[in-house]
Structure formats: C-alpha cells, structure tokens
Amino acid sequence: MDKKLLQQSFKHRQKFSDSFKEYDYGIEGNLLHYGKSVPPKYDVSKITAPVAAYYAQNDFFASIKDVEKLLSEMTNVIEQHLVDYELFNHLDFISAKDIKDLFYDRLLETIHKYDNCDYNYKL
Numbered sequence: 732m733d734k735k736l737l738q739q740s741f742k743h744r745q746k747f748s749d750s751f752k753e754y755d756y757g758i759e760g761n762l763l764h765y766g767k768s769v770p771p772k773y774d775v776s777k778i779t780a781p782v783a784a785y786y787a788q789n790d791f792f793a794s795i796k797d798v799e800k801l802l803s804e805m806t807n808v809i810e811q812h813l814v815d816y817e818l819f820n821h822l823d824f825i826s827a828k829d830i831k832d833l834f835y836d837r838l839l840e841t842i843h844k845y846d847n848c849d850y851n852y853k854l
Contacts, residue, residue, distance in 0.1 A: 775805050783810035783841050787819040810841045
C-alpha cells in the first residue's frame with residue numbers, strides 16, 4: 732500500500748474517532764443542512780434492522796473501543812464478533828488467505844440462523 736494513501740487513511744480515520752456523525756458538508760454546508768457548523772451525532776439507537784458486527788483487532792479504521800462503544804448504543808445487535816487473530820485488519824475481510832475460517836464460516840452461520848429462506852449454501 733502506498734505510504735501517502737496510508738497517511739491519508741489514518742488522518743481520515745481520526746476524523747471519526749469517538750463519534751459517529753451525519754455526513755460532514757463543511758461548515759457552510761452543515762449550516763444549510765443541519766443549522767450548525769458541525770454535523771450532529773448519528774442516533775444509532777434508531778436503526779431498526781438487525782445488526783451483525785464483525786471487527787478486527789488490528790483495524791486502522793475502527794478501533795475495538797470505537798466499535799464496542801458504537802454497538803453499546805445500538806438496540807438491535809444480533810451478533811458481535813471480534814475476529815480471533817491479532818494481526819487481522821480492515822483489508823483482511825476481503826483479502827486474507829484464511830478468511831473462510833476466520834470470518835466467512837461464522838458470517839454464513841449467522842445468516843442461516845436469522846434468514847427465513849430454505850436453502851443450503853456452502854463455501
């Protein structure tokens with residue numbers, strides 16, 4: 732990964748630390764959309780869909796602390812799983828060689844548990 736891109740990613744991630752907010756249109760845009768200079772906090776307790784959350788110990792976009800804080804504010808979490816591999820990170824959800832054992836099997840198990848469809852899909 733390009734060093735400059737990585738630096739931008741970390742900078743971008745810092746903007747979201749400790750809060751989950753509505754879209755930031757910039758000061759003028761926020762004033763137009765929200766009536767204040769900063770976007771309001773997004774009220775995740777109003778989300779009605781069931782939420783299954785899978786997160787990583789080494790994620791550079793979402794720390795364990797931030798994810799668990801967010802999940803604690805939600806009322807409809809049906810699955811909360813920290814991937815059991817210390818070096819697993821954000822990109823590993825799509826690119827890890829052992830993703831089937833670390834993530835996909837559990838994800839499919841959760842889908843089957845909460846899905847009302849009658850099918851038998853295997854990786």
